[in-house]
Amino acid sequence: TGEELLFKIEAKVILEGLKIAWDSEFRQVEVECDNALVVINILVDGVASSRMLVLRLIHQLLGRDWRVRLRHILRDHDKVDDHIAKLPNLYCNEMQIFIKISVSIENLLKLDIDRLANIIW
Numbered sequence: 001t002g003e004e005l006l007f008k009i010e011a012k013v014i015l016e017g018l019k020i021a022w023d024s025e026f027r028q029v030e031v032e033c034d035n036a037l038v039v040i041n042i043l044v045d046g047v048a049s050s051r052m053l054v055l056r057l058i059h060q061l062l063g064r065d066w067r068v069r070l071r072h073i074l075r076d077h078d079k080v081d082d083h084i085a086k087l088p089n090l091y092c093n094e095m096q097i098f099i100k101i102s103v104s105i106e107n108l109l110k111l112d113i114d115r116l117a118n119i120i121w
């Protein structure tokens with residue numbers, strides 16, 4: 001189904017992102033995902049014995065000596081990710097790593113910071 005495919009894609013993206021962060025020697029990482037089911041499945045205790053290889057691999061990475069915070073965010077608050085996904089892309093089947101962010105993404109990040117600053121905790 002479409003939801004199952006989306007779950008697998010998002011879990012794979014998290015796995016690849018964690019690998020990149022580890023290989024880049026980041027030892028404190030924050031991962032945000034707008035798919036609650038993916039987040040729940042990664043955080044659940046039984047993930048180490050999951051039938052899905054990608055979930056087992058994520059679990060192994062999370063067990064390394066680093067701090068990873070994984071949290072669910074609302075899809076409305078995922079504007080940067082949505083913007084990047086809509087960018088024209090000649091290499092749609094390849095991973096892209098952005099070394100420098102564009103002005104459009106920087107503006108979206110500033111809006112997010114302003115929005116968070118107005119939340120009463």
